[in-house]
Amino acid sequence: MKRVLITGATSGIGFELTKTLCSKGHMVVATGRNSDKLAELCKLTGCYTIQADLSDSQQPLELFTEAVEKLGGLDVLINNAGMNSRKCGIDEFTVEEFDHQYAVNLRAPALLSREALKVMKLAKSGQIINVLSTVAKRSNETMSVYTAMKQGLAGFSAILMKEAQPHGIKVTSLFPGGTDTNFREVDRPQYMHPKSVAETIALLLELPQDVVMHEMVFRPPVEIE
Template sequence: MKSVLVTGATSGIGYALALLLSQRGYTVVASGRNEQQLMALQQQTGCHIIQADLAQPNEVTGLFERAVSLVGHIDVLVNNAGMNSRKCLIEEFTLEEFDHQYAVNLRAPALLSREALLHMKPQKSGQIINVISTVAKRSNETMSVYTAMKQGLSGFSAILAKEAQPHGIKVTSLFPGGTDTNFRAAERPEYMDPKSVALVIAQLLELPADMIMHEMMFRPPVELE
């Protein structure tokens, strides 16, 4: 069974995905910042865990190395971790907020993708799934910094797909809409359940060998555009 590295696995989509893949027999390496939550996830699923802060570039590159050392090889990388410090007008964001969002939302998945390519090229196979957001397809006021980073990741992921495909490596850019996770301060029951998004990601791992899903966008019924 395939070995999968999932970032942002202590809550939301990443947590639901780690649970689902573990139940299906995948070898899961779950990463997150909160060590206690990771340990609870490990007790629940038997998955491997790595505590890492993706805002720190040395921890990002070390994360992939540690994952390989734990399970021998990584077949699938799911760049799921992301953050948005707050909504604010352009004239209100701080340099610290900008740098933090850049580090987590763009630099970390780019670095992890680079490490995955280096690892997967010799084995002529692999899969990288970048969980982006429908925000990359829109222009919402008060979401300038987050949108910029997600649009940057979307562009990076599209080029990654072209560079990876000749080596047998599949790359998918996922654009999920509103999801009811603790990413938001208030509960949004009208949004998608994280388990539903995890199910979609799991299905991508089981597509026929002669098929690649380059891009996929999906939303809850309450979102129309």
């Protein structure tokens, strides 16, 4: 049994991941903005929940403190929350959109990783999983801001791995491909189901102690690059 904090748990991958990890006997704190979905998760799984808005610079710190109190410590942090306000050309994005994506996609997971590192260093063990996107491996037009934030988090996560691993802390950067979630404007049944992605992520908690997955790229069969 591991004590796990999951962000972005009120939809898509995070919602399914909470259900999957709870079914495996882990203690989970699920966080997100949607109080109704958090209540649903709590009813379905018995997990702890914390409502929080990661675009606010203080709320990630507050939710982390509360989560550690609820769990009595922390073994696993899964930075799953992410958002893309819209697709648009570089000559069209607004300062507000840029700042919002920076806050949710880069600043919040960096702050939570920083706090988790402090706790896990004392325990000389732990696991931090950063959910990125294959968009960070590509250069898609109309996705400049989202790509910049995910690539920024990928760089941060790579350095986090080097600083954390000597202290017995595992860090993994995940790059999932197309997933059929409400993140997309239309249904994409040919993409991975969120439950499939959740089950894949859950496997990382079961790896042998002497194995560290630094990076993992996985895609639906319809994608070959």
